[in-house]
Amino acid sequence: ACGTADEDDSANPADDNTETEGTDETTNEGTEEQAEDTNFKVGMVTDTGGVDDKSFNQSAWEGLNAFGEANGLVEKENFDYVQSSSDADYSPNLNRLVQQDYNLIYGIGFLLMESVTKVAEQNPDTNFAIVDETIEGDNVVSIRFKEHQGSFLVGVAAAMKTKSKKVGFVGGVESELIKKFETGFEAGVKSVDPSIEVVAQYAESFGDATKGKAIAAGMYNSGADVIYHASGGTGNGVFNEAKDIKNADEDAYVWVIGVDRDQHEEGAIGDTNVTLTSMLKRVDVAVQNVTQQAYEGEFPGGETLEFGLEDDAIGIAETNEEAYTAEIDEKVQEFKQSILDGEIDVPSTDEELEAYLADL
Amino acid sequence: MLDILQTIIPIALFYSAPLILTALGGVFSERSGVVNIGLEGLMVMGAFVGIVFNLTFADVFGDATPWISILVAMVIGAIFSIIHAVASVTFRADQVVSGVAINFLALGLGVFLTKQWYGKGQTDMVSEPFYSTNIPFLSDIPIIGPIFFQKVYLTSYLAIIVAVIAWYVLYKTPFGLRLRSVGEHPMAADTNGINVYSMRYIAVIISGALGGLGGSVFALTIASNFSQSTIVGQGFMSLAAVIFGKWHPLGAMGAALFFGLAQSLSVISTSIPVLQEVPSIYLTIAPYVLTILALAGFIGRAEAPKANGQPYIKGSR
Amino acid sequence: MFSNRMFNILVPIISVFLGLVAGAIIMLGFGYNPIRGYIALIDGAFGNAYFTGETIRRVTPYILTGLAVAFAFRAGLFNIGAEGQVIVGWLAAVWVGSSMEAPMIIHLPLAILAAAVAGGLWGFVPGILKAKLGVHEVIITIMMNYIALFLTNHLIRNVLTETKDTTDRVLESASLASNWIMEITSFSRLHWGLLIALAAAVIMWFLLEKTTTGYELRSVGYNRHASEYAGMKVGKNIVLAMVISGGFAGLAGAMEGLGTFGYMPTHSSFTNIGFDGIAVALLGGNAAFGTVIAAFLFGVLKEGSLNMPTEAGVPSELVEIVIALIIFFVASSYIIRWALLSLKKEGK
Amino acid sequence: MSKKGVGFLENYVVEMLNIRKEFPGIVANNNINLQVKQGEIHALLGENGAGKSTLMNVLFGLYQPEKGEIKVKGKKVHITDPNVANELGIGMVHQHFMLVDTFSVTQNIILGSEPRKYGMIDIKRAEKEVMELSERYGLKVDPKAKIRDISVGMQQRVEILKTLYRGADVLILDEPTAVLTPQEIKELIAIMKSLIKEGISIILITHKLKEIMEVCDRCTVIRKGEGIGTVNVAESSPNELASLMVGREISFTTEKTPATPKDNILTIENLRVKDSRGVEMVKGLGLEVKAGEIVGIAGVDGNGQSELIEAITGLSKVESGKILLNDKDITNMSPRKITESGLSHIPQDRHKFGLVLDFPIGENMVLQTYYQKTFSKNGVLSFNRIYDHAKKLIKEYDVRTPSEYTKARALSGGNQQKAIIAREVDRSPDLIIAAQPTRGLDVGAIEFIHQKLIEERDKGRAVLLISFELDEIMNVSDRIAVMFDGNIVANVKPEEINEQELGLLMAGSKKVGGA
């Protein structure tokens, strides 16, 4: 399926580039001159969210853009995306890119796992990458994140911030992935103060703002004052509820912790902001990183890359300086160091959490 | 107990408001004999217009923006619904078919234009949504006040007021009598000198206005932005409320409130001790199961307006 | 004068044409090249073996949900619940397909049957409530959709798997996929299900138009009182119609579970296969073969639209608009007939 | 009434001159003239489908004529819609009532010209006006009652009040008596007479020559869309009118030989039935119908006749008691089982029960028998046989239809009824229940149906005839069972009783020696 590399024995079409670059030892800077005639093409297939979903699709797309910019490549020619409008579209969209001779194709989100697996099997000459899942195969790289680490840190922040000693977690759909957020968060909270209560509730949807709002209302009403959401569009409802409370009473003490990207913007109301901080999952960093490797002919096929704090692919937002005080930050940094040093092994499942809490 | 009510009721109210408004639109349309499966699409249109207007004019109108936004959504919804009226009244289209087309058209148009105007599949968050308020004086009443008048959206009360007005219009005014007669026996209305066609046009346009209102109220109280997935099924729930409420404005309101209550109960129940042990799946499906049980148990048979769904052809019998 | 038959053929053709013209005008209005847009659409649907295969694959469940809605319509019932019936059918097929072992000749039919039964069961509830208590089927089917969605998600996460988001794959012996088809269509997901869908259309046609059961169903659909007077069991027929309708929709779920996907993911929102079935049925005039043709039209437009943004820069939603307009024109066939007749008169 | 603008020769209030109205493929009215004098009752007579309703719909503005002109009080007018007709003082009571079932009497009457107060309907005033109007013309109604709760006769009064409320002085009544009981007809005739005293002119469409003779001044006859002429009723006779109408001689008294009743076919003992609202309507009724006899059930509508029929045919539940058909207990059996046990039923409401209007005539002809061996094999229908069968019946019973593939909806009422009778009689049942089999039909069709029923009797079938028409009961029955308040209160032979006495029995006044 891969036009230019047809006669080439190499399974990796990115080799073409390295060959043309051949004599040139430079990497990043050097490519600018080659940009004109490079035929490296990287594409991504989104899930139903689209590249403006204010979540990982958008982040991944930002990663590709950053990659393009760094290497002087052109959108549409060298990098592009396709949006899916339903589950059934993943495979055709992946195949469309394969047929258009893309060298590296991303499937963004665990929902694309099955489709990427199949298409990758059928097209061994093309390279693939999947985000948030693990797929075996020489031409696939699996990109995963240590969300539990970041969730742990925002948990620490929540524990520092809460006055009522009660914090909440709103999940989208209950799943292994979202469980990592929940357990990491709870571990973080309890690490600061085991007496703080953590209530968790799932909306059974990533797009039901109504339910998000209702759940948040229930939590705030029952005394929680910080809510961490990992629920995509459902989270809009959480922000709405917090802002609504704030609107009614400027002195109300309610906070939201965002997810994936810095959700500072979502928390803005008048002159204040209800977003305490956000758990940053830098899909862009991972995507740019992996793409760059592929571009340089070093595609890490077959590997599962786990991005975490150590790669700066997981982090915590510090935008809301007023709320996210130095005191909180200090504590967070303290724990971050412990994690980096390996002193704390953040739990990512219920069982691990149980064990972790028992050890506290 | 009081706490729980204080949580449940406001949630039920804000959840219901868009459904009430849209369902009232459905009542008008179907009372005149025009089936309206297109409520979903009308809500999509309303949500789209409400959000776009709000985003565009927030600087101009300031605090008044959400109110003006829903007004504009109402007007555009009304205009949009004329398509359904033309098809089902003038062109004698199968009303179900035309309604399905409305749903496709609204969503297609809304997302298409969003992509055109914003270059992406979803708009930004509006800066001037509706916020809840405490209603002066009423909220100070003991017990009742905190439950019904604290931290409520004015749009919830707007919805209830509109329901009462709708009831008044349909059952107390000449216009209402004529509108209902057209839905029951258009030929009788015709022989009494009532213009069946214009009556049905007006009814469908009212449903467009109310559907647009419902959609925009949803968008501006709950979703805050517009995308493909802003309105997903709320229109169908409104349709269910129309039938559940036996095509009566107050009935439809009651049904929508019932949905809201069931929904908020299922959300809140995790904090109600007795219900904490219940596996969450039961709570998630509870609102829908309760509706079925309510219908099967004591609401039962509902009679639609007799001529509902039938195009009126002058001179045929 | 035009014969009725000719009208029945002409009206849809004209409607499709008008819909496409309107789409072209919209593209022009927004500064796109409609010719490029439509070429992209055709390319996306039939550009090569792969896309052709994908298009037909997409058509397959549409045929079945279209039949489901049409069948209920013919018996005077409005089944908005095809969506939920698809979902439970999907799960049942995958469940049987992945959790037991048996030779293909038993396993595959069993998995397909499970889907039909599950869908049928989902249709049975509104059917029996309508028949016994007169509860309006529209509300119940809407509610059953939500129950199906949440319940299957729960089952996938808690019963079929341990907190996973997708089920296991169905075994070879229960799969509709075929290497041979995949190869000739460059690895599209086209599968044998199309034959099942077409067979279902024939069955529906035969059942409704040729059998005593169909006679009863149509009679009940037109006039409940006369049917009762004539000794037919109205309630039984309502239930039967909803069960068969649900069965068809359940089969559409099997197409996804045993064919296209080979597993079932949790869904955070509806699949829309069932809701689109309403449009398909109505476009197809609620007749079996009309539905098949409408499903093809629908599938081609939907599949082709995916190619429009990349190849012509046109948002794929344009096709939604075109579909909506086609439905309008078909619905307004009266005005098209009228126009045709006056054209004819003037021509004379 | 003002005399201004009235024609100089005659005092015509309405003149329809050379009216032509076409429908696709048919000329419903061709050059018809109708001139109605001020203050007269003018009959319009013609067979089913002759074009009477069409002509009146033209006058009322529902149809626009292709040709011809209309003058009202001497002035040429264009009646473009019912509003114009109302303004000209023309009111119409349609053959099929134009009433909204779920509305009250008052709401129906004021609909379209409601009295208002502060934008609201002034329902108090409306009710008062309705009461005044009803007292003035002797049309007693309950202004608050819902239409669906009142009798057909009452509904008709509402229809008339509706026109009077709008100030009509020309009243069109399209077959007003077809749906009424004899008592109600009497009342209606009285009402018509009082209306003309108030200066109102009436156009009356009816198939009942007796009524024309009784109340009408003049009669215009149309046949197959053509005007035949206008006669002074006083100078004419029923026979003349009938032959003008159909173009041949008609016999009025049905020829029949005395019955020779044999074994009991239908035996009903102590039957009790409740209606849909749970009110007991049949109260311990007993009845026998023998092979070879026609038993007519006479009675005023609403005395349990419908419930009785529904109980026998299995359409509603029997509370207690027994129904035997050929000595077999069919109590509470399903309609299918009862039909198979040898019962045929010509239902009262042919549109609701008798036909699937959207099925072709052919498929309607096998509504109860489609599953039987003759018409299907292993659950698959044999359309050849079905349509052959239909063709045969259509010919045999002279059902006028373009073809057996035509939808039942497209047939005229009379022909729809003939199709039902063909289907029911052809099954060769032991018992035929005929509920109002000739309602709304012209004399030709009536004659045909009566003949058929008698033929079947002569073949040894039992016939149970339910009718509100005393003429029909007296002419056709071999034995009359009078039904009153859920019971058979008398059993008489038609030759032993006159209409007067029968009427008294039906009103429940006293028992007369039974047979």
Ligand SMILES: Nc1ncnc2c1ncn2[C@@H]1O[C@H](COP(=O)(O)OP(=O)(O)OP(=O)(O)O)[C@@H](O)[C@H]1O
């Ligand atoms: N709307 C219509 N479209 C087509 N044909 C019509 C229509 N209305 C009436 N006709 C035809 O016109 C003819 C006259 O019908 P009309 O209703 O005037 O008969 P009628 O004299 O009132 O009969 P009846 O005694 O049964 O009431 C019939 O042959 C009928 O088929």
Ligand SMILES: Nc1ncnc2c1ncn2[C@@H]1O[C@H](COP(=O)(O)OP(=O)(O)OP(=O)(O)O)[C@@H](O)[C@H]1O
């Ligand atoms: N849309 C139509 N197309 C064809 N014929 C029609 C149509 N509407 C009415 N008719 C015809 O008009 C005629 C008269 O109609 P009308 O309402 O007077 O009923 P009718 O024949 O008197 O029946 P009934 O005996 O039940 O009163 C019927 O013969 C009917 O077939």
Ligand SMILES: [Mg+2]
């Ligand atoms: Mg007539």
Ligand SMILES: [Mg+2]
């Ligand atoms: Mg008639």
